[in-house]
Amino acid sequence: MATPHEDTAAASATAPAAEPEAEPEAEPELAPGHEQSPRAARRFPLLAGLRHAPSTVRRVLQALGNEATPEDEPDVPEISPDLVPLLRTLGRAMLDSGQSVNDAQDVLKQVADLHGAHTVQTLVLPTCVFIRVQTRSGVVTDFTDAAGSGLNLDQIGALYSVIRRLRNQTLSLADARAELREMRRRPPRFGAVLTIVGHAILTLGFGLILNPTLDLLPVFVVLGLGVGVLRWLAARWPTLGTALPVVAAFLVTVVAIQVVQPWLGDSPLQVLVPPIISFLPGSVLTVAAIELTSNQIVSGASRLLYGVAQLLLLAFGVVAGAAVAGNLLHGSAGEHLGWWAPWVGVVTVGIGQMFFSSTPRRSLPWVLVVLFAAYAAQLLGSFVAPEISGFFGALVIVPLATLIERTRTGPPAAVTTLPAFWLLVPGALSFLGLSELVAGDTGSVTDLANAVVAVFAIALGILVGTALTRDARRVGRTFFTE
Secondary structure, three states: OOOHHHHHHHHHHHOOOOOOOOOOOOOOOOOOOOOOOHHHHHHOHHHHHHOOHHHHHHHHHHHHOOOOOOOOOOOOOOOOOOHHHHHHHHHHHHHHOOOOHHHHHHHHHHHHHHOOOOOEEEEEEOOEEEEEEEEOOEEEEEEEEOOOOOOOHHHHHHHHHHHHHHHOOOOOHHHHHHHHHHHHHOOOOOOHHHHHHHHHHHHHHHHHHOOOEHHHHHHHHHHHHHHHHHHHHHOOOHHHHHHHHHHHHHHHHHHHHHHHHHHHOOOHHHHOOHHHHHHOOHHHHHHHHHHHHOOOHHHHHHHHHHHHHHHHHHHHHHHHHHHHHOOOOOOOOOOEOOOHHHHHHHHHHHHHHHHHHOOOOOOHHHHHHHHHHHHHHHHHHHHHOHHHHHHHHHHHHHHHHHHHHOOOOOOOHHHHHHHHHHHHOHHHHHHHHHHHHHHOOOOHHHHHHHHHHHHHHHHHHHHHHHHHHHHHHHHHHHHHOO
């Protein structure tokens, strides 16, 4: 017989076990300064975002900093025999497109790295390129000279198309060399007549930007046609090409003194700059300032001297013309066209660039966008400080041109930035100061000083705009490629 104690034990064995009472979920204890708990993060989403702020800031600073250099020496590569000749040809083409030596060196280094030549060394100067690569078979060196100019915008567009495909590794080295040779042989998009007409349109556009009187517009067109014909002849007659800046400045000065002042009553100084705008070294002086501020002392100084020499040649032509024809300072300005004239001038400059400089097909709208943006920024900057208004105009050129380049139909950035350099016309300011100086105007020294400030303001704007564009690209790669 079972005892009561045994009955109780059996009953307890057959009965289902009671569920233990659930304990409330405890918040994990956090050390001071540590992350918030998941429940706190759900309750306070702002705190959840803030806890990632230090790491986000750290990643941004790493992206903005200089790229780390490897501590170990790279292995000596075995490179393609086509690489060094391509780098030589590519460097020469970039210099002839008017790019700075910094840009040329960067492109050559990128192309070499993508094709395994991590030991490449380049020395780029405004008129020559040196290439040296250490390979398993020994040292390979090459050298070429460069003119520093000579490519039109259509050829520059073809050049940067080759560079883009080399960066994407969708173009072989041999094919790239063949395309660069073909690019050199590519004729201008428009014939001689339209090129001369384009120079006249360009002259009219720059004249409108100066907000002249109405009776000067036909003078701009006629002088632009005349200088355009001289440029066409100089391309076929080397002797004339050597003295062309002096000849053009002399003839324009004589016409301005003998025609504009007696017949129209306007000051001859008002018509000096637009007809010879294509001779003014505005982009040369700007690139020189960029190189000087980037520690490229040899290249920047030599390019600066070349630009100053061009200005002195033009000033000599003005002196000779004034000595023959009379005083430059006679006459007075009439009623200006109005506020709308410079904006119409911007459009006219873009159209003139299309015919005269052979912009690539379907690139005119994009060129006009950059021209309008640069002029508007420069105009706004003139309300802050007229002497450095070029800084604000140049600041928007590179970021905007880079954004346009990334669109489906956008031309290379160089195609849209070079016309904008012309629009900012630091060379026009400095030449006008020289002309007034030789004519005896007491305010010419101030104009020359303002021109020097304008050149370096534009260069600083280009540098800052380029740096901001590069930093934005690095930060974008940091957050969108992971």
